[in-house]
Amino acid sequence: MSAYDASGYPPFAVTADLVVLTIRAGVFSVLLVRRGGTHLPGRWALPGGFTQVQEDIQDAAYRELSEECDIGRGDVVLEQLRTYGAPGRDKRMRVVTVAWIALGADLPEPTAGSDAAGARWWPVTEALDLDLAFDHRQILADGVERARAKLEYSTLAAAFLAEEFSIAQLRGVYEAVWGQRLDPSNFHRKVRRTSDFVVPLGRQVQTGPGRPARLYRRGNVEVLHPPIRRES
Amino acid sequence: MSAYDASGYPPFAVTADLVVLTIRAGVFSVLLVRRGGTHLPGRWALPGGFTQVQEDIQDAAYRELSEECDIGRGDVVLEQLRTYGAPGRDKRMRVVTVAWIALGADLPEPTAGSDAAGARWWPVTEALDLDLAFDHRQILADGVERARAKLEYSTLAAAFLAEEFSIAQLRGVYEAVWGQRLDPSNFHRKVRRTSDFVVPLGRQVQTGPGRPARLYRRGNVEVLHPPIRRES
DNA sequence: AGAATAGTGTCTTTCAGACATTATGTT
DNA sequence: AACATAATGTCTGAAAGACACTATTCT
Secondary structure, eight states: OTTSOGGGSOOBEEEEEEEEEEEETTEEEEEEEEEOSSSSTTOEEOOEEEOOTTSOHHHHHHHHHHHHHOOOGGGEEEEEEEEEOOTTSSSSSOEEEEEEEEEESSOOOOOOOTTEEEEEEEEHHHHTTSOOSTTHHHHHHHHHHHHHHHHHHBSGGGGGSOSSBOHHHHHHHHHHHHTOOOOHHHHHHHHHHSTTSEEEEEEEEOOSSSSOEEEEEEOSOOBOSSOOOSOO | OTTSOGGGSOOBEEEEEEEEEEEETTEEEEEEEEEOSSSSTTOEEOOEEEOOTTSOHHHHHHHHHHHHHOOOGGGEEEEEEEEEOOTTSSSSSOEEEEEEEEEESSOOOOOOOTTEEEEEEEEHHHHTTSOOSTTHHHHHHHHHHHHHHHHHHBSGGGGGSOSSBOHHHHHHHHHHHHTOOOOHHHHHHHHHHSTTSEEEEEEEEOOSSSSOEEEEEEOSOOBOSSOOOSOO
């Protein structure tokens, strides 16, 4: 590769930016970092950074997750969102960023990376109103909408939960992400009748008052036919 | 921008590759170009090329459409597919490509660009079996699946038709893209009952034997609630 | 007249939404 | 006992699939 004359094409920087989503105490939340350094210091932004020359773009996303968020590969479901490459989106140079969404359960409090002056979880509704750096407000909005849409026609909601969960917890994911109440009995029937959406484990768990809930794990189905709809 | 020290980040080439889809004589078709030059000459590939330094990535896609395919902005619906950036996907250098799907009606026979030794429309089913250059086989497969999926829950099918069309022609789009017969009467009812999917023009057209078909134009709805499903 | 295509109507099944009812725990 | 939550059952309306039937043209 180094033998090839690189002068024949315009050079770009390629970055990976991450919309890291989880549910904390029933609140749909996103991880933001406060920028350090000299450019846009103090502004909140999505975690991310430069892709290395020999690095797969998805590996770059996983590496930034690890370095900036202390989150491992097994802790999240990572999915490419889209690529943002308007010429002026970074004033310093021409940067094209590949954005990803990362969904996880019980994600830890972040440890600020070397480039970031701080990091914390924000409720998504609040984060959408922030004046984020670069075009990160748009990326965040797109990522949130992608997550909301995918709950409709996929079984992705389980990515927000630990290995074992109850159907009420699964419903809680939908309610947190959509900001909307769902009928418990209809939701229960819908999930159980969708073949291999969840697999019963035969055990129960008691969280508060009321009948104990049965535990399930994810099934192998990834597409919901028919979907669960928003906005009744 | 030129004042910034570019040595601090790894340089990438960014390209735009296009999955250009249309329906020709009832056959779901994709535009491929035969590579010229010195690298992989003679291999079929998706049309595309380098993004310029001052150019928006979507503008690059439109420019390649114009240069390599002689297709204007108004002739297609362009949508970002995803970005492919494995380190070894181009042996010459590190290239990240932003892939797009372009859907159009009655697209013209291609005029080969300067880089291409030839260009032609291929039936999608045949193109999927070709040994395309780079990772274009995967990009093509992803683009075709995206188009097929979007017909289900969006009104995108009309992008394959001219301004005025009959419901039978719209059904023909679904049948060509999905490779599957649909019941004419149920399809007709479904389309007409979806508010503002199509707008009647009050005129008719006679194509062959049989009752003349009423003409419609696209409505303003973009999302189908509920969707039209594949695989009965 | 017969064939071909466009469009409407009907019946059945499936499933979502609303909500009543039962089951099983806590306080 | 009162309450809270989980899970099941019932009723109704919307909509899809199958298909009969009508409408309008061409050969």
